[in-house]
Amino acid sequence: MSKSILNSLLSIGQQTRTSARQLAVLSTAERDRAIECIAQALEKDAEAILAANKADCLAADIAPALFARLKLDADKLAAGIAGVQDVAKLADPIGQMQIKRELDTDLILERVSCPVGVLGVIFEARPDAVIQIVSLAIKSGNGVILKGGQEALQSCTQLVKTIKEGLKNSAVSPEVVQLLTTREEIRSLLELDKYVDLIIPRGSNSFVQYVQENTKIPVLGHAEGICHLYVDRQVDIKSAIEICIDAKVQYPAACNAVETILVHENIAAEFLPSAVAALQSAGVVVRLDQASHKILGDTKITLATEADWDTEYSDLIVSIGLVASLEEAIEHINIHGSRHTEGILTSDAKAAEVFMADVDAAGVFHNCSLRFADGFRYGFGAEVGISTQKMPPRGPVGLEGLVTYKYRLHGQGQVVATYAGKSPKSFTHRDLI
Amino acid sequence: MSKSILNSLLSIGQQTRTSARQLAVLSTAERDRAIECIAQALEKDAEAILAANKADCLAADIAPALFARLKLDADKLAAGIAGVQDVAKLADPIGQMQIKRELDTDLILERVSCPVGVLGVIFEARPDAVIQIVSLAIKSGNGVILKGGQEALQSCTQLVKTIKEGLKNSAVSPEVVQLLTTREEIRSLLELDKYVDLIIPRGSNSFVQYVQENTKIPVLGHAEGICHLYVDRQVDIKSAIEICIDAKVQYPAACNAVETILVHENIAAEFLPSAVAALQSAGVVVRLDQASHKILGDTKITLATEADWDTEYSDLIVSIGLVASLEEAIEHINIHGSRHTEGILTSDAKAAEVFMADVDAAGVFHNCSLRFADGFRYGFGAEVGISTQKMPPRGPVGLEGLVTYKYRLHGQGQVVATYAGKSPKSFTHRDLI
Numbered sequence: 055m056s057k058s059i060l061n062s063l064l065s066i067g068q069q070t071r072t073s074a075r076q077l078a079v080l081s082t083a084e085r086d087r088a089i090e091c092i093a094q095a096l097e098k099d100a101e102a103i104l105a106a107n108k109a110d111c112l113a114a115d116i117a118p119a120l121f122a123r124l125k126l127d128a129d130k131l132a133a134g135i136a137g138v139q140d141v142a143k144l145a146d147p148i149g150q151m152q153i154k155r156e157l158d159t160d161l162i163l164e165r166v167s168c169p170v171g172v173l174g175v176i177f178e179a180r181p182d183a184v185i186q187i188v189s190l191a192i193k194s195g196n197g198v199i200l201k202g203g204q205e206a207l208q209s210c211t212q213l214v215k216t217i218k219e220g221l222k223n224s225a226v227s228p229e230v231v232q233l234l235t236t237r238e239e240i241r242s243l244l245e246l247d248k249y250v251d252l253i254i255p256r257g258s259n260s261f262v263q264y265v266q267e268n269t270k271i272p273v274l275g276h277a278e279g280i281c282h283l284y285v286d287r288q289v290d291i292k293s294a295i296e297i298c299i300d301a302k303v304q305y306p307a308a309c310n311a312v313e314t315i316l317v318h319e320n321i322a323a324e325f326l327p328s329a330v331a332a333l334q335s336a337g338v339v340v341r342l343d344q345a346s347h348k349i350l351g352d353t354k355i356t357l358a359t360e361a362d363w364d365t366e367y368s369d370l371i372v373s374i375g376l377v378a379s380l381e382e383a384i385e386h387i388n389i390h391g392s393r394h395t396e397g398i399l400t401s402d403a404k405a406a407e408v409f410m411a412d413v414d415a416a417g418v419f420h421n422c423s424l425r426f427a428d429g430f431r432y433g434f435g436a437e438v439g440i441s442t443q444k445m446p447p448r449g450p451v452g453l454e455g456l457v458t459y460k461y462r463l464h465g466q467g468q469v470v471a472t473y474a475g476k477s478p479k480s481f482t483h484r485d486l487i
Numbered sequence: 488m489s490k491s492i493l494n495s496l497l498s499i500g501q502q503t504r505t506s507a508r509q510l511a512v513l514s515t516a517e518r519d520r521a522i523e524c525i526a527q528a529l530e531k532d533a534e535a536i537l538a539a540n541k542a543d544c545l546a547a548d549i550a551p552a553l554f555a556r557l558k559l560d561a562d563k564l565a566a567g568i569a570g571v572q573d574v575a576k577l578a579d580p581i582g583q584m585q586i587k588r589e590l591d592t593d594l595i596l597e598r599v600s601c602p603v604g605v606l607g608v609i610f611e612a613r614p615d616a617v618i619q620i621v622s623l624a625i626k627s628g629n630g631v632i633l634k635g636g637q638e639a640l641q642s643c644t645q646l647v648k649t650i651k652e653g654l655k656n657s658a659v660s661p662e663v664v665q666l667l668t669t670r671e672e673i674r675s676l677l678e679l680d681k682y683v684d685l686i687i688p689r690g691s692n693s694f695v696q697y698v699q700e701n702t703k704i705p706v707l708g709h710a711e712g713i714c715h716l717y718v719d720r721q722v723d724i725k726s727a728i729e730i731c732i733d734a735k736v737q738y739p740a741a742c743n744a745v746e747t748i749l750v751h752e753n754i755a756a757e758f759l760p761s762a763v764a765a766l767q768s769a770g771v772v773v774r775l776d777q778a779s780h781k782i783l784g785d786t787k788i789t790l791a792t793e794a795d796w797d798t799e800y801s802d803l804i805v806s807i808g809l810v811a812s813l814e815e816a817i818e819h820i821n822i823h824g825s826r827h828t829e830g831i832l833t834s835d836a837k838a839a840e841v842f843m844a845d846v847d848a849a850g851v852f853h854n855c856s857l858r859f860a861d862g863f864r865y866g867f868g869a870e871v872g873i874s875t876q877k878m879p880p881r882g883p884v885g886l887e888g889l890v891t892y893k894y895r896l897h898g899q900g901q902v903v904a905t906y907a908g909k910s911p912k913s914f915t916h917r918d919l920i
Contacts, residue, residue, distance in 0.1 A: 293900035300902035422898025433916035465855025467726035469733035483866035
């Protein structure tokens with residue numbers, strides 16, 4: 055790696071850190087006002103933004119699905135600006151008093167939420183992401199270093215220019231927002247552990263994994279979404295089929311889409327024929343294990359291999375396997391699932407309870423589609439990502455993923471020696487909230 | 488690394504994981520009962536435990552401070568057993584409903600705390616730690632793989648044997664507790680990312696850093712405690728000196744002990760002579776920067792070098808430097824501090840507020856000793872460690888550091904398609920708690 059890139063990144067990191075510290079202590083009103091200034095600037099520069107995006111689109115040689123994400127028309131920009139204004143309206147995630155406790159007379163402990171510091175966000179060629187990420191970052195009092203997909207370079211450059219112009223009218227320094235423009239800078243960004251507190255990588259599984267393996271900075275993200283639906287022996291078959299279709303077809307590339315359907319063998323003969331027919335008419339390619347293949351007796355359907363149980367298709371493909379019991383389904387999921395979101399379809403409340411307790415995943419669902427696993431649907435207002443790590447934040451993460459807390463202890467000269475040794479004074483430990 | 492060690496560890500990991508899954512779904516009463524059984528077994532086996540420890544102590548060739556930690560007499564064991572019983576009395580950290588929200592009619596989202604899974608705890612040659620760690624692990628529904636310092640091998644072996652005997656009388660499988668006995672196994676433990684969910688390393692800074700750099704498993708711990716006290720220009724000098732002494736002398740090897748005292752230049756001539764004299768009579772070696780050295784005019788006191796500002800002495804040594812302003816103190820701390828615990832001593836409430844807002848650390852203290860930064864003193868009942876990472880858990884971590892949460896979504900056949908596309912249904916997002 056070029057040393058000059060690292061040096062330039064160090065200087066960007068330092069600038070962002072300094073400006074973010076100023077941002078962190080601004081009032082709620084000042085931060086909300088800054089977000090409003092961004093919205094106004096985006097409205098004012100709409101023409102220049104759309105023109106920059108047109109240039110990106112003309113130059114882009116990418117698949118239609120990616121092109122749809124890259125393209126920013128007047129409607130999408132207007133929706134983005136409305137989204138910015140919505141973020142201003144969210145409850146302030148910082149300054150929340152989580153604990154207030156008297157340790158002893160005039161010795162008061164508080165735990166108060168505060169910004170993380172500086173975020174490094176690496177995202178796809180999707181210009182509207184810039185708008186959302188920046189507004190969430192400022193709402194939560196954080197500086198942000200952005201790196202968007204190369205195909206969106208002109209759009210991102212114009213957007214960040216406009217955002218910085220907008221911030222000039224506010225109490226927030228324009229330097230809290232920084233844009234990296236070359237791929238080479240990503241590697242250097244991952245080394246800025248002195249200046250960057252959280253990396254949020256978006257994009258392909260392999261990219262997220264690359265980031266996780268190449269930085270000491272905490273990473274919010276997940277590399278895989280291998281999600282299951284288990285169809286129990288007591289089930290409303292019509293509803294179960296609807297849920298299977300929704301969980302696969304509604305957005306097959308989403309991380310919360312179903313990849314494997316496990317079916318209790320007692321219900322298989324009844325469930326499989328109509329379920330497979332429904333999946334196939336919805337355009338889904340089905341792969342069956344030996345047992346379900348035998349039940350269906352349809353030799354045209356491909357057999358699943360061992361690898362299928364560990365595959366995130368991100369496509370209109372689903373594998374189906376039979377299990378002899380609830381326990382076998384749970385065992386399969388705990389081995390092959392990626393701890394993202396797992397569902398049981400059953401009218402047996404006790405089976406649902408066992409499944410939800412025993413399955414190890416960020417989300418355990420009963421009788422509904424896995425696609426509900428999402429920050430907006432959970433009512434978090436905005437989503438910064440989905441985490442499949444075991445420790446919190448886990449699952450869809452809203453603004454709370456961008457804040458941390460600090461302990462504030464207010465004393466009047468107290469020393470620990472008073473509370474130690476022979477005949478120590480006792481703490482009162484009285485909660486004040 | 489030997490392949491057979493890794494294989495044996497894989498098998499231990501798998502066993503612990505399986506037993507921990509059973510533990511995770513036991514009731515509060517069943518877990519508390521298991522902790523009670525451990526206390527009874529420890530009482531019953533007291534003689535064997537003390538004998539094993541005696542053998543360890545006879546064989547040990549270690550420094551007196553370490554020897555004091557290794558030695559387990561009847562009193563210390565009784566205190567440990569009382570501690571186990573106290574853990575049973577703590578509030579259950581699992582099964583806590585953190586969110587209950589109606590997303591739409593009959594579509595109810597819950598966020599419920601649950602165990603992390605399997606903990607890997609590597610600790611010093613300190614047998615009483617076994618008792619505390621195991622009871623905290625079982626209280627929080629987690630399996631635990633222990634590795635204690637080699638000098639405590641016989642004590643740890645006997646303790647774990649006794650604990651497993653005790654668990655036989657409870658609903659908890661003795662296999663939730665495992666003891667590793669050789670140093671070589673540590674490396675393998677760090678590779679068990681499929682079976683171990685959290686590593687808690689205790690011990691030297693370099694050891695904790697080694698662990699952080701050699702595992703993909705999340706690590707709860709901190710490598711350094713470089714903590715500061717800033718003596719502002721408006722200050723009660725007598726109280727400030729008492730706090731400086733307590734923060735250094737009460738337990739110099741603790742991570743929350745003060746390493747550097749920053750003094751506002753306006754108060755230096757008044758503060759330094761008596762403060763330095765008091766520190767010296769308490770046995771503290773003082774290192775001064777140029778400016779404070781000049782004020783004191785005592786040529787026998789060593790000058791601090793640049794390296795001093797980044798050193799955790801863990802000993803009766805303190806560096807002292809002058810600053811021209813509150814801002815300079817904050818800047819120094821944000822550069823040289825390890826984000827552990829930082830204090831300001833001042834009678835100026837506004838200065839305290841600025842310091843506590845701007846200093847980036849897990850703990851920011853006003854007019855009290857840094858040594859209060861501790862889970863017991865904070866009223867957490869028990870402490871599993873102190874975290875200096877930016878993301879939660881941060882600071883002293885009680886039982887909450889051993890639990891995570893999962894989202895449970897209870898539906899009645901809902902699919903996402905209903906809430907998407909043209910004329911989508913709206914979510915109600917109504918909080919039920």
